[in-house]
Amino acid sequence: MRTGSDNQLLIQTLTPSARTPLRSLAKRLADAGCNLADARVTSIGTDTSLTLLATGTWDAVAKLESALAKLGREEDLHLVHYRTDGRAPTTRHLPYLIEVISADRPGILTKIIDFFDRHDIAIDQMSSMRYQALQTGAPMFQAQITVGIPADTHIAALRDDFLEFCDGLNLDAIMDPVKF
Numbered sequence: 001m002r003t004g005s006d007n008q009l010l011i012q013t014l015t016p017s018a019r020t021p022l023r024s025l026a027k028r029l030a031d032a033g034c035n036l037a038d039a040r041v042t043s044i045g046t047d048t049s050l051t052l053l054a055t056g057t058w059d060a061v062a063k064l065e066s067a068l069a070k071l072g073r074e075e076d077l078h079l080v081h082y083r084t085d086g087r088a089p090t091t092r093h094l095p096y097l098i099e100v101i102s103a104d105r106p107g108i109l110t111k112i113i114d115f116f117d118r119h120d121i122a123i124d125q126m127s128s129m130r131y132q133a134l135q136t137g138a139p140m141f142q143a144q145i146t147v148g149i150p151a152d153t154h155i156a157a158l159r160d161d162f163l164e165f166c167d168g169l170n171l172d173a174i175m176d177p178v179k180f
Helices: 022-032 058-075 108-118 155-168
Strands: 007-016 037-042 047-056 078-084 095-101 120-134 139-150 172-177
Touching: 007 058, 022 037, 022 047, 022 058, 047 058, 058 078, 095 108, 095 155, 108 139, 120 172, 155 172
Parallel strands: none
Antiparallel strands: 007 047, 007 078, 037 047, 095 139, 095 172, 120 139
16 A cells, blocks of 8 residues: 555666756755755766665655656756566565686676575675775776675575685685665
């Protein structure tokens, strides 16, 4: 059963970093009578990606949808939005943080994603980047991944499998529970 304020609108924008529309979007949300339930702001290259989750009554969300259409035209944004449902609580999943660092080479991230997919483990958040090592200038790869491990999974066995997998690819990795 829906309550009066559980309508949700997912909003995504892509813009050059100099024109980040966060302030404009936050103002439109407030003016429509919506709340900002979740937000992600990420600079990638010379651009910025915003992902926002707005909540409000059905009429407030409808008002926000109209305001977003106008904002997209006025500011020439790459803007996508759609109504979504709330995420079901995942009490049967344990949050773990995975950190991987290695010399950069093609396909590392694909292999890591494949490992978790083969073990039916959901990736909840992920960020990765390439950089040059300060001391040597070598191209490096780094990833931080938050996963949801099913509660009935034997954690020690999974950790051993993951670390063996990483050793086989010459990746330095850790897998620890999220501590918050």
